[in-house]
Amino acid sequence: MIKVEDLHRHFGGFRAVDGASLTIETGSITGLIGPNGAGKSTLFNVIAGVLPPTSGRVFMDGQDITGLSPHELFHRGLLRTFQLAHEFASMTVRENLMMVPGGQTGETIWSTWLQRARIEREEAELRKKADEVLEFLTIRHLAHEKAGNLSGGQKKLLELGRTMMVDAKVVFLDEVGAGVNRTLLSTIGDAIVRLNRERGYTFCVIEHDMDFIAKLCDPVIVMAAGQVLAEGAADEIMQNEAVIEAYLGTGLKNKIKAEAEA
């Protein structure tokens, strides 16, 4: 469980996150939505150790993880997808996956020279794991493709694949659907659900596509002006007056209402 208590992140005098408190339950796929500039990405960045908070605390399973580096959080199984360095364009999809775990014996020249057998064994294990990941994501056919040639949606799948190479526990996905076509978005959605159900991943997903959020996420947390405005099931949230107002602004909401009544 991730618990965020009264989190603030200010930029100069501007309060991007302004006292947000929320809980991401273990085993959930929690949606995080809100109008542009609501503070969602900043909140993600603070939780994931990319930005220090101005004040407030973040706990993971009861342990205070406020201000830990992305690297430390990575080793605890908490990651924001872009923490996993972006794909290496000239390497194949499989090689990109094999790069993730890091710390293999083969990383220093001396050990390369002295421990060839061990390195070969580690490589074989990594290759096997990468192939399992590709199978799970239904993209085995892309194993030898250069990562730079993948479409936007396939790159998102590769990002999910990277989380599987390190057996992540809690994954923060920022705008997973941006620029992704419908078919691939549904493949990505399926992969998220299966990782959640079959591998016990907890997800927190920022996404503007409400169909995607409604299909995948429970609960949905709504942020506006740096604070949590509402939380609940997707259908409740979409009926919530305060949420509609935060998205549309009162003026626009009244205009739509007037037009509907006319």
Ligand SMILES: Nc1ncnc2c1ncn2[C@@H]1O[C@H](COP(=O)(O)OP(=O)(O)OP(=O)(O)O)[C@@H](O)[C@H]1O
């Ligand atoms: N490094 C920064 N310096 C100054 N202001 C920033 C910085 N990062 C974010 N902000 C501001 O903080 C506010 C919240 O930004 P953030 O990206 O967290 O919102 P968001 O809810 O993720 O928006 P979107 O849905 O458009 O991505 C915005 O007004 C943004 O301009």
